[in-house]
Amino acid sequence: MGRAREIGSSKADLPERVFAIKMRISFRKTTETILLPEGCEGPITVSDETVRGYYERFPEERRLSTGVSQLEAARTKALIRRFAPQPPSAVLDVGGGAGAYAFWLANQGYEVHLMDLSTRLVELATDRNKKAGHPLASVGEGDARALPIADGYLDVVLLLGPLYHLTRVEERAQALAEAARVLKPGGVLFAACLTRWASLFDGLVHRRFSNPAFGTMASEDVATGQHRNPGLHPDWFTTAYMHRPDEFAEELRSSGLEVVGIFGLEGPAVLLPDFDERWADPTEREAMIGVAETVESEPALHGVSPHLLGVCRA
Ligand SMILES: C[S@@+](CC[C@H](N)C(=O)[O-])C[C@H]1O[C@@H](n2cnc3c(N)ncnc32)[C@H](O)[C@@H]1O
Numbered sequence: 001m002g003r004a005r006e007i008g009s010s011k012a013d014l015p016e017r018v019f020a021i022k023m024r025i026s027f028r029k030t031t032e033t034i035l036l037p038e039g040c041e042g043p044i045t046v047s048d049e050t051v052r053g054y055y056e057r058f059p060e061e062r063r064l065s066t067g068v069s070q071l072e073a074a075r076t077k078a079l080i081r082r083f084a085p086q087p088p089s090a091v092l093d094v095g096g097g098a099g100a101y102a103f104w105l106a107n108q109g110y111e112v113h114l115m116d117l118s119t120r121l122v123e124l125a126t127d128r129n130k131k132a133g134h135p136l137a138s139v140g141e142g143d144a145r146a147l148p149i150a151d152g153y154l155d156v157v158l159l160l161g162p163l164y165h166l167t168r169v170e171e172r173a174q175a176l177a178e179a180a181r182v183l184k185p186g187g188v189l190f191a192a193c194l195t196r197w198a199s200l201f202d203g204l205v206h207r208r209f210s211n212p213a214f215g216t217m218a219s220e221d222v223a224t225g226q227h228r229n230p231g232l233h234p235d236w237f238t239t240a241y242m243h244r245p246d247e248f249a250e251e252l253r254s255s256g257l258e259v260v261g262i263f264g265l266e267g268p269a270v271l272l273p274d275f276d277e278r279w280a281d282p283t284e285r286e287a288m289i290g291v292a293e294t295v296e297s298e299p300a301l302h303g304v305s306p307h308l309l310g311v312c313r314a
Helices: 011-029 048-057 069-083 100-107 119-131 169-182 198-205 212-224 245-254 267-271 275-279 282-294 299-304
Strands: 032-034 044-046 090-094 111-116 138-141 154-159 183-195 240-243 258-264 307-313
Touching: 048 119, 069 100, 069 183, 069 258, 069 267, 069 275, 069 282, 069 307, 090 100, 100 111, 111 119, 119 138, 154 169, 169 183, 169 245, 183 245, 198 212, 198 267, 240 245, 245 258, 245 299, 245 307, 258 299, 267 275, 267 282, 267 299, 275 282
Parallel strands: 090 111, 090 154, 111 138, 154 183, 183 240
Antiparallel strands: 032 044, 183 307, 258 307
8 A cells, every 4th residue: 555656657757747746745744724713722733634534533433324414425425427538448446445435436336546645544444445345546645736647647536625635726726737737638537626604504414503602613714714623623624725616716726637527416305304315205305306406507506515616628
């Protein structure tokens, strides 16, 4: 295990490319100082280590099978089915965690490579891969900002997570440029973002505003998009950037890729306090998925979904 090997490269150009990658990775350790509003402790310094630390503690490997994340997963899979080329196309799932989407795609006959920043999640994916009937082609630690992959090697890139942990626009542009670089002409990028009002609505549904620190955090999200959880509250996520929908569209367009569509993933069902009960009922579940699909391309309702999925073509 360890860092993913260079994928799709001839041996001849390897040393130069590895050097270039090392140079780019050296930027990863850069820390970032942010100012928090009055009432919060600050300034604080955050870095990739904050995000890594969160995934050491939080059971991300189970997230997509609980609560509203089940709707996120169902809708993400539906959109991947709609826009991805057929197997055996080559897919990179960067920020793929323990492999929820990667193994689903490998089971369909895709050549799937998984990379993630988190050592713990990569270890889980590696263990699962040893027992998999349709194993992944590679699993390793890797950073969306510097992909160890040859230009134009891939048919599909999944970027379902890294963009919202990259808090500076330059870093997100770097990750999008890397995705564009490794895609073949006509290849497809699926890129997810978090929306600006996700904490605000989550706080309402789960009655979190009785804690004033939650209100302060949600206000900061709305005002700046910069989400921080300095107290490491287990339900309040970690360092992230939360996009306004129009801003996300602009960042995708700036990558030079053709934006095929921007889709709201969950739709208004995330606001239902009895979500779990309804999800357990097949008729209600279909209704929630159907409503999300009906409004998926309506810009006026994009901010209701905690996640947007951008689909882009190289
Ligand atoms: C919210 S999880 C999403 C996991 C999975 N893709 C999904 O959609 O359920 C975000 C993932 O992105 C990873 N990540 C964050 N920043 C990253 C980066 N710069 N490069 C690669 N992975 C990153 C995290 O370690 C984590 O596994």
